[in-house]
Amino acid sequence: MAAAPVWSVDPRTGKQREQVAVEATAQEVDEAVRAAHEARPSLADRTVRAAFLRTAADRLQGAKDHLVEAADAETALGPVRLTGELARTCYQLRAFADIVDEGAFLDVVINHPDDTATPPIPDLRRYKVPLGVVAVYSASNFPFAFSVAGGDTASALAAGCPVVVKAHPDHPALSELVAKVLRTAAAEHGIPAGVVGLVHGFEAGIELIKHPLVTAAGFTGSVRGGRALFDAAAARPVPIPFHGELGSLNPVVITEAAAAERAEAIGTGLAGSMTLGVGQFCVKPGLVLVPSGAAGDGLVKSLTDAVSDTDSGVLLDHRMRDNFIAGVAERGELADVESPVTPGAGGEHTVSAGFLTVGAEKLASEGAYDLLLEECFGPVTVVVRYDDDDQARAVLSRLPGNLTATVHLSASEAAGEGRGAEILAELTPLAGRVLVNGWPTGVAVAPAQHHGGPYPATTSTSTSVGGTAIERWMRPVAYQGAPEALLPVELRDENVLGLPRRFNGRLER
């Protein structure tokens, strides 16, 4: 049987652009994983690793024009967005280099012997070591930031873990280009090319998660695909951590007072957020609780105007377009669901944005309307009209886990009057990021970021964005009674590297 070809496809026309590669066989996956495994020692030196990450950022930035053009041809996301996304990706690589340099992520804890403890404490010194080869499953919707050189790759390399990336079929040509840039950067630091493996093909992705030398995986994609891989990771003879970001509805609550205060601004802001990137963000607001009555009506009117004015757009591939058209049609057919602006097919290759409205009472208990509680990828949102706080709470209580939850408050509520703090506390169990008077689209790369949330938002409690993402790829090890001469330098009393650490109970920074 001939190997299946991997085509680069233009989503603006649905036409094949070029054959990029062939799908990887089990043997090729094995070779990639072994090459990555062999590359581990080359990442052992943190100085080298930080330098590699910075060089990678420089080389990607240097190839900007070429990369953005290649990305746009395969994703139709447009040069402005893609240029920004590439800059973000480079920023992220450099941010992880800084984290590697600082060394706090090693979590060094040193205990000298203490005979007064029960039982007595011997000399114990703990820090974190890299897990080994990490499998990275790229997302379709961020061809730079959640793909070959994206967050999982950056954090894994920062942790000292080589990666094998399963390329997303929506941008295989770009994936090859980016992998090449990363390998060029690696070579400048004497790191073998195997440090960043790349494989194409659905079956290759399954082989990858099952490979005995793969020690952990990161995934961004659908609930269905992510859950299948999560299950495979858990079913291995030696199970491995699977950090998957699967799906999220990203609820938004508009209080009565907020709607009364600035219906138009909120409606316009919502339209911008839900249609940004043609609605292809995992943090797109997909369910918005809007009060019944005149203020809420005004908000819906403003949303209607703004969404009506939105140009139709090209989705990442034609399967997504088909799913979007079918998904919004199915939702729109539910009794008493209205479509002030009907989402659906735009031109032959595009889709047009829209939104649906429904009364909160329909969502109070299990039934056909539960379809509205499922994520629908693309430029659509569901506006749920509620009569009072209890009704809003009833809807929120029925939501699966989310990446984000948002509330829009009035100025006085934001200042502490009324239920603001209470609502914040109510939203906290629902999501990994809780926003006030903002929109969830736009995920900053920052130490305080958390991009994750209760299942199915993510399959673990960790984050895929922000400094703490590095924790995914490490495990602690403690040394007991080891003479200083034999210990890694990070664990010796004399802190020559100036690492932040906990030394005999005291935090040293």
Next chain:
Amino acid sequence: MAAAPVWSVDPRTGKQREQVAVEATAQEVDEAVRAAHEARPSLADRTVRAAFLRTAADRLQGAKDHLVEAADAETALGPVRLTGELARTCYQLRAFADIVDEGAFLDVVINHPDDTATPPIPDLRRYKVPLGVVAVYSASNFPFAFSVAGGDTASALAAGCPVVVKAHPDHPALSELVAKVLRTAAAEHGIPAGVVGLVHGFEAGIELIKHPLVTAAGFTGSVRGGRALFDAAAARPVPIPFHGELGSLNPVVITEAAAAERAEAIGTGLAGSMTLGVGQFCVKPGLVLVPSGAAGDGLVKSLTDAVSDTDSGVLLDHRMRDNFIAGVAERGELADVESPVTPGAGGEHTVSAGFLTVGAEKLASEGAYDLLLEECFGPVTVVVRYDDDDQARAVLSRLPGNLTATVHLSASEAAGEGRGAEILAELTPLAGRVLVNGWPTGVAVAPAQHHGGPYPATTSTSTSVGGTAIERWMRPVAYQGAPEALLPVELRDENVLGLPRRFNGRLER
């Protein structure tokens, strides 16, 4: 069908002592979980939680005589060991109270807005919140320290998570007593009794892991039982973290120089460690690499003398005794496996300690001798005689993951001459704790401790002993753009609680 009775059994006689309870039905498990879920708000205040943990320690210590007597009647571990274990358990509860007070475990990270970042950083403030109800599966071999008031319970309560404990059938009466003490302590702080649930029965354990309101689980026990529960946790509609400690061989390497220097001391030390607590420790050294030749022979001679002098002992239950007798017999029947001291049945209710020897070449590749690479619970170890470093390494490369790995070095090797540091680096991938010139039995409760290791030692990268165990039961959440007035006090600029935190990139302690 009548509910199955739960009996307390005396392992010294095999006779039933009293009926303690009946096995919990699915409905009773549901009630326990719901009661725990309802108790969550009572743990929200960290001051209350710390006080509760300290009161629990005080009350357990206060009931010492009664508890130790009850524990001994069901476990035959003896009052000296049990008194020590209870003290350790109380120390652990207090240590977690200190951790709660300090607040570093909240991992507070604050970022003020930064428009120079790519993309710009909004106001972001992250800390960790408790997951919710935790299921705790008790171990047989630590009726205090890894049971109802043990590490998982202490760390979960410290994190703010109520627990439902699945009692171990080897000490059901003690489990009830300890739960009662914990609930009395809870009541002193206005915390409802449901904060510590207790259920008996195998089926109840399965119901518990599947319950929708259970958010995470801790387990200490066998590979078979632990894997079944791990699989059930992963197969849930909403999978949950399962922190299981399953099994470990705990390899020990004796270098040629160490054997030459102090064969007798090492042989005696090994005998003490492998027979401690009748060999019923998860960190019992189960495989010891001893050099061929005269020095190694001397070590084996010393081990022979010391093990021969060991009294026979009572295992925790008769099923364990049967398994031990069958397990050592099966191992001893392998060709060329010798038994300088034959382990097996002692008296009618006891077992006698022993050890086996085998040549390293037998373990170099897959085959019947792999049985020797499986943990055998009880007072037995396998001494593997090796000719050179390559042969020792070949055996180590075949081991599954371990809680501990140990090396005994000569004085000059420990001082930095020879292969000491290299061996430490070689042992690091094998285990979560690496010891030099010590024995793995005895797991100190300390911030730098790590009790966990590659699968099957544990099913996650976290620890069940030591301060960082609290991380198991928490997840991060980030607040974006939230006004100070609405934020939890932990996340406000003015650090009134004096929490260690990362503030605009800088570590504050």
